[in-house]
Amino acid sequence: MFRFKQFTIQQDRTAMKVCTDACVLGAWADVAGNHLLDIGTGTGLLALMAAQRNPEAQIDAVELDEVAAGQAKENVAASPFASQVRVWNTPIQTYLNIGSGNLPEPVxxxxxxxxPFYTNSLRSPDKTVNRALHTDDLPFADLLTAVRRLLRLSGTWWVLLPPPESDALIKLAAVAGTASGTLRPFRQLQLRHHAQKPVFRHLTAFRFSASPIDYGPDELVIHELDGRTYTLEFRALLQPYYLIF
Incomplete structure (x- = not known):
């Protein structure tokens, strides 16, 4: 169990537990708009963080794993944001894609x-862990197809990945655009455990654009060099959520 200031995440039945980098994504991403989507919600963490930051938004949280979706529903129901968040137990490949195969317009x-981002790494004996961590059920090509289908032309897409996989996704997104434009990065936050550690996560924001967008990545360091004390920047970002700040 992980307690935040305004909600609690029960996670005993889900493979993907609350982690620091996911909390950074939930606190850093710009969640403006009336309709938000969380793909692969797991415990419901990102959907609930978005609901706290944007009380006007309606949020759909999609989760393939039945048990994880059930726990996400329970976490949402026990939170102050139950009226804002709906959890759907379905593959994103077929979500809102029944019948004609196309939406009248992006939602x-x-x-x-x-x-998930692991491809050829050693497998766990737990199938739910493999589903949460490996790309078998959601390869990047399928993820891109879903986002192109569901994201409004003026919308934004926020993704958390390790650096090599982030670079691979950016290249793949640039290869296949649509008539309305190509999903291109316009912001990036690079995450380090402390200043002498290498970057271990990229948080990247995409939007539709006809040409590449100039941007310089920002950086967030979680800890001071002692590896225990949180930096002021990290404390400021997570202060609305973490009980310890």
Whole structure:
């Protein structure tokens, strides 16, 4: 169990537990708009963080794993944001894609994603862990197809990945655009455990654009060099959520 200031995450039945980098994504991403989507919600963490920051938004949280979706529903129901968040137990590949295969128009102003990213790594004996961590059920090509289908032309997509996988996603997104434009990065936050550690996560924001967008990545360091004390920047970002700040 992980207690935040305004909600609690029960996570005993889900493979993906609350982690610091996901909390940074939930606190850093711009969740403006009336309709938000969380792809692969797991415990419901990102959806609930978005609901806290944007009380006017309606948020759909999609989760493939039945048990995880059930726990996410319980976390949402026990929170102050139950009227804002709906959890759907379905693959994103077929979500809102029944019948004709196309929506009349894209639905969402903002999409949040903390996707699986392992490809050839050693497998766990736990199938739910493999599903949460490995790309078998949600390869990047399928993820891009879903986001292009569901994101409004003026919308933004926020993704958390390790640096190599983030670079691979950016390249893949640039290869196949649509008539309305190509999903291109316009902001990035690079995350370090402390200043002498390498960057271990990229938080990248995409939007539709006809040409590449100039941007310089920002950086967030979680701890001081002692590895225990949180930096002032990290404390400021997570202060609305963490009980310890």
């Amino acid at each position: 969402y102003d903002c999409v949040l994603t903390n996707p």
